Amino acid sequence: MRLLFDRNTWQEIFGSIGKNKVRTIITIVGVLWGIFIYIALSGAAKGMDNGFESMFESIARNSMFVWAQSTSIPHEGFKTGRQLQLKLEDAAMMENRIPELQYIAPRNVKGFFGSEPAIIGRKNKSGSYPVFGDFPVFTKIAPKKIYDGGRFINDEDIDQARKVAVIGERTQQELFEKDEDPIGGYIKIDDVYFQVIGVHKFDPSGGFGGDGDIFIPFATYKKLYNTGDNVGWFSIAAHDDVDVVKVEDNIKALLRNIHRVHPDDERAFGSFNLGEAFNRIIGFSKGITFLSLIVGIATILAGVIGIGNILLISVKERTKELGVRRALGATPREVRSQIILESVFLTMIAGIMGIILGAATLKLINSFTQDIDFPYTNPTVPIPYVLGALAIMVILGTLIGLIPAQRAVSIKPIDALREE
Amino acid sequence: MIEIKDLHKSYKMGSNSLHVLKGINFSVEEGELVAIMGSSGSGKSTLLNILGMLDEANSGEYTLDGVPIKDLNETKAAKYRNKFLGFVFQSFNLINYKNAMENVALPLYYQKMGRKERQEKALKYLGQVGLTEWATHLPNELSGGQKQRVAIARAMAAEPKVLLADEPTGALDSKTSYEVMDLIQKINDQGNTILVVTHEEDIAHMCKRIVHLKDGIIVKDEKVKQVRASEYV
Numbered sequence: 001m002r003l004l005f006d007r008n009t010w011q012e013i014f015g016s017i018g019k020n021k022v023r024t025i026i027t028i029v030g031v032l033w034g035i036f037i038y039i040a041l042s043g044a045a046k047g048m049d050n051g052f053e054s055m056f057e058s059i060a061r062n063s064m065f066v067w068a069q070s071t072s073i074p075h076e077g078f079k080t081g082r083q084l085q086l087k088l089e090d091a092a093m094m095e096n097r098i099p100e101l102q103y104i105a106p107r108n109v110k111g112f113f114g115s116e117p118a119i120i121g122r123k124n125k126s127g128s129y130p131v132f133g134d135f136p137v138f139t140k141i142a143p144k145k146i147y148d149g150g151r152f153i154n155d156e157d158i159d160q161a162r163k164v165a166v167i168g169e170r171t172q173q174e175l176f177e178k179d180e181d182p183i184g185g186y187i188k189i190d191d192v193y194f195q196v197i198g199v200h201k202f203d204p205s206g207g208f209g210g211d212g213d214i215f216i217p218f219a220t221y222k223k224l225y226n227t228g229d230n231v232g233w234f235s236i237a238a239h240d241d242v243d244v245v246k247v248e249d250n251i252k253a254l255l256r257n258i259h260r261v262h263p264d265d266e267r268a269f270g271s272f273n274l275g276e277a278f279n280r281i282i283g284f285s286k287g288i289t290f291l292s293l294i295v296g297i298a299t300i301l302a303g304v305i306g307i308g309n310i311l312l313i314s315v316k317e318r319t320k321e322l323g324v325r326r327a328l329g330a331t332p333r334e335v336r337s338q339i340i341l342e343s344v345f346l347t348m349i350a351g352i353m354g355i356i357l358g359a360a361t362l363k364l365i366n367s368f369t370q371d372i373d374f375p376y377t378n379p380t381v382p383i384p385y386v387l388g389a390l391a392i393m394v395i396l397g398t399l400i401g402l403i404p405a406q407r408a409v410s411i412k413p414i415d416a417l418r419e420e
Numbered sequence: 421m422i423e424i425k426d427l428h429k430s431y432k433m434g435s436n437s438l439h440v441l442k443g444i445n446f447s448v449e450e451g452e453l454v455a456i457m458g459s460s461g462s463g464k465s466t467l468l469n470i471l472g473m474l475d476e477a478n479s480g481e482y483t484l485d486g487v488p489i490k491d492l493n494e495t496k497a498a499k500y501r502n503k504f505l506g507f508v509f510q511s512f513n514l515i516n517y518k519n520a521m522e523n524v525a526l527p528l529y530y531q532k533m534g535r536k537e538r539q540e541k542a543l544k545y546l547g548q549v550g551l552t553e554w555a556t557h558l559p560n561e562l563s564g565g566q567k568q569r570v571a572i573a574r575a576m577a578a579e580p581k582v583l584l585a586d587e588p589t590g591a592l593d594s595k596t597s598y599e600v601m602d603l604i605q606k607i608n609d610q611g612n613t614i615l616v617v618t619h620e621e622d623i624a625h626m627c628k629r630i631v632h633l634k635d636g637i638i639v640k641d642e643k644v645k646q647v648r649a650s651e652y653v
Binding site for chain 2: 008
């Protein structure tokens with residue numbers, strides 16, 4: 001240990017490394033390349049991971065949509081092809097029967113799925129935007145960022161069927177003046193006046209919904225469009241640790257039961273399982289991360305073996321020098337630790353340079369992908385990975401240095417001196 | 421200073437064994453300048469290597485400055501070499517990427533001496549061999565004689581009990597050889613014990629005593645009248 005912290009030791013090592021520049025550079029390049037590949041690959045994988053993650057950030061990861069279609073199997077006297085309609089009370093049933101569910105948000109929309117968007121007017125301006133009838137619970141599943149001063153629909157809005165609306169950024173820009181505060185202002189939705197209570201921030205990174213969406217209380221929507229207890233579709237979020245695929249099956253089985261549909265009628269209810277899709281993508285990006293880890297470590301290994309190889313050759317070249325050193329009183333231990341320290345030191349220098357280069361490359365890639373529509377954000381390599389890589393390099397550098405070091409001391413000084 | 425009793429050494433060459441030293445008895449007092457002479461194959465280098473603990477005898481006793489040299493492992497040998505012995509080789513054996521001063525300072529490094537002290541001492545010994553101005557030159561920028569003088573400075577820097585020189589003039593022309601011998605004589609004049617292995621008569625006669633080796637035994641051990649190398653320079 002004393003050896004490690006002795007200035008003299010390091011001066012000897014710097015001397016021998018610094019004065020064999022070609023050898024040093026060639027040695028360094030191998031490991032540098034290895035760690036560079038490792039950092040660049042795992043950083044890029046992480047960037048992709050982050051990209052996917054931010055795509056799904058705006059929506060609960062274990063959520064799904066369920067909607068009604070028409071039957072495909074005759075059942076209980078009903079003919080096939082019967083159009084099904086989800087009802088508000090389905091939500092309560094699901095909540096009671098399926099404990100895995102965390103949130104259920106019944107939703108309606110005008111402006112999607114074939115229906116005409118609502119005409120929204122204000123003073124002399126007008127436009128058409130989709131209008132959603134929603135419960136407050138919807139924001140638990142798909143969080144909406146509301147600009148300061150505003151809010152989303154709350155329970156009282158539902159209870160009193162208030163005529164209030166949360167509008168999108170685009171709607172605000174198109175209907176309001178630049179310096180005008182939209183909160184408290186009035187807009188006309190299909191000829192009915194609504195008070196604006198909030199403006200939601202549009203998240204361009206992904207998720208669902210647009211910058212022109214208007215949200216009004218479900219109860220108000222029901223009155224406005226005379227939809228009764230009809231529900232367009234359910235947005236459902238399951239608890240974090242449950243199997244979303246199984247929950248999806250349970251929900252559809254329950255709905256078939258409620259709506260008197262044949263138990264095997266797969267087409268009666270449609271669903272889209274975000275959780276499952278998300279898991280698949282996460283699995284994919286995990287696979288890529290793993291792959292990059294393996295490739296990176298293998299490349300580092302190859303680089304370190306290269307160092308060992310070159311040191312082995314250089315030990316052969318330096319047999320005489322090492323013999324002289326031993327004639328002058330260097331103990332085998334001192335010779336051995338010099339070779340090992342040279343190996344470790346070279347590995348470390350190469351590693352650190354590789355990390356810096358890799359990080360620079362990642363930054364470059366990041367600045368190129370900033371503005372394009374590609375799931376790639378903030379490519380970073382976690383510090384533990386970097387430290388792990390450095391640790392691997394030190395360990396491998398030591399182990400690989402042992403071979404030339406052992407060779408160096410296995411030659412008797414007398415033979416070393418005789419070598420020409 | 422050096423006491424050798426009944427020293428034997430043989431090398432295994434395949435199935436044959438080559439008996440190189442066949443019972444050497446020999447002692448050297450402090451301050452002597454001894455030449456070990458013999459034709460090639462006489463065992464002189466082997467003897468010197470055993471004296472220098474670079475090689476080990478098969479049997480016999482070896483005492484250096486009152487310390488019995490036996491049961492050597494590499495670490496122990498390295499420590500003794502560092503403490504007791506200075507080496508001068510025929511092919512100089514300077515480290516080619518270290519400059520003259522660093523070469524001289526190297527044994528001091530293995531004595532765990534601090535860098536500053538090391539350099540001061542190295543410069544002092546370089547001065548003694550007249551190479552102060554060449555301190556920062558690399559070996560390949562030096563002439564053969566200069567290289568050997570650096571090597572001698574390096575051997576002396578550790579302040580050894582005995583200086584062992586293996587054909588120190590073997591690679592040098594006669595003029596340079598005499599310069600080197602002059603240096604060796606001067607060092608001996610300061611009271612240092614020196615053993616020189618050589619096969620050159622004139623070099624041998626610049627020592628105070630000549631030990632003739634033939635086929636692994638000492639055939640003649642004589643004190644001679646020293647020829648001063650400075651007469652030829």
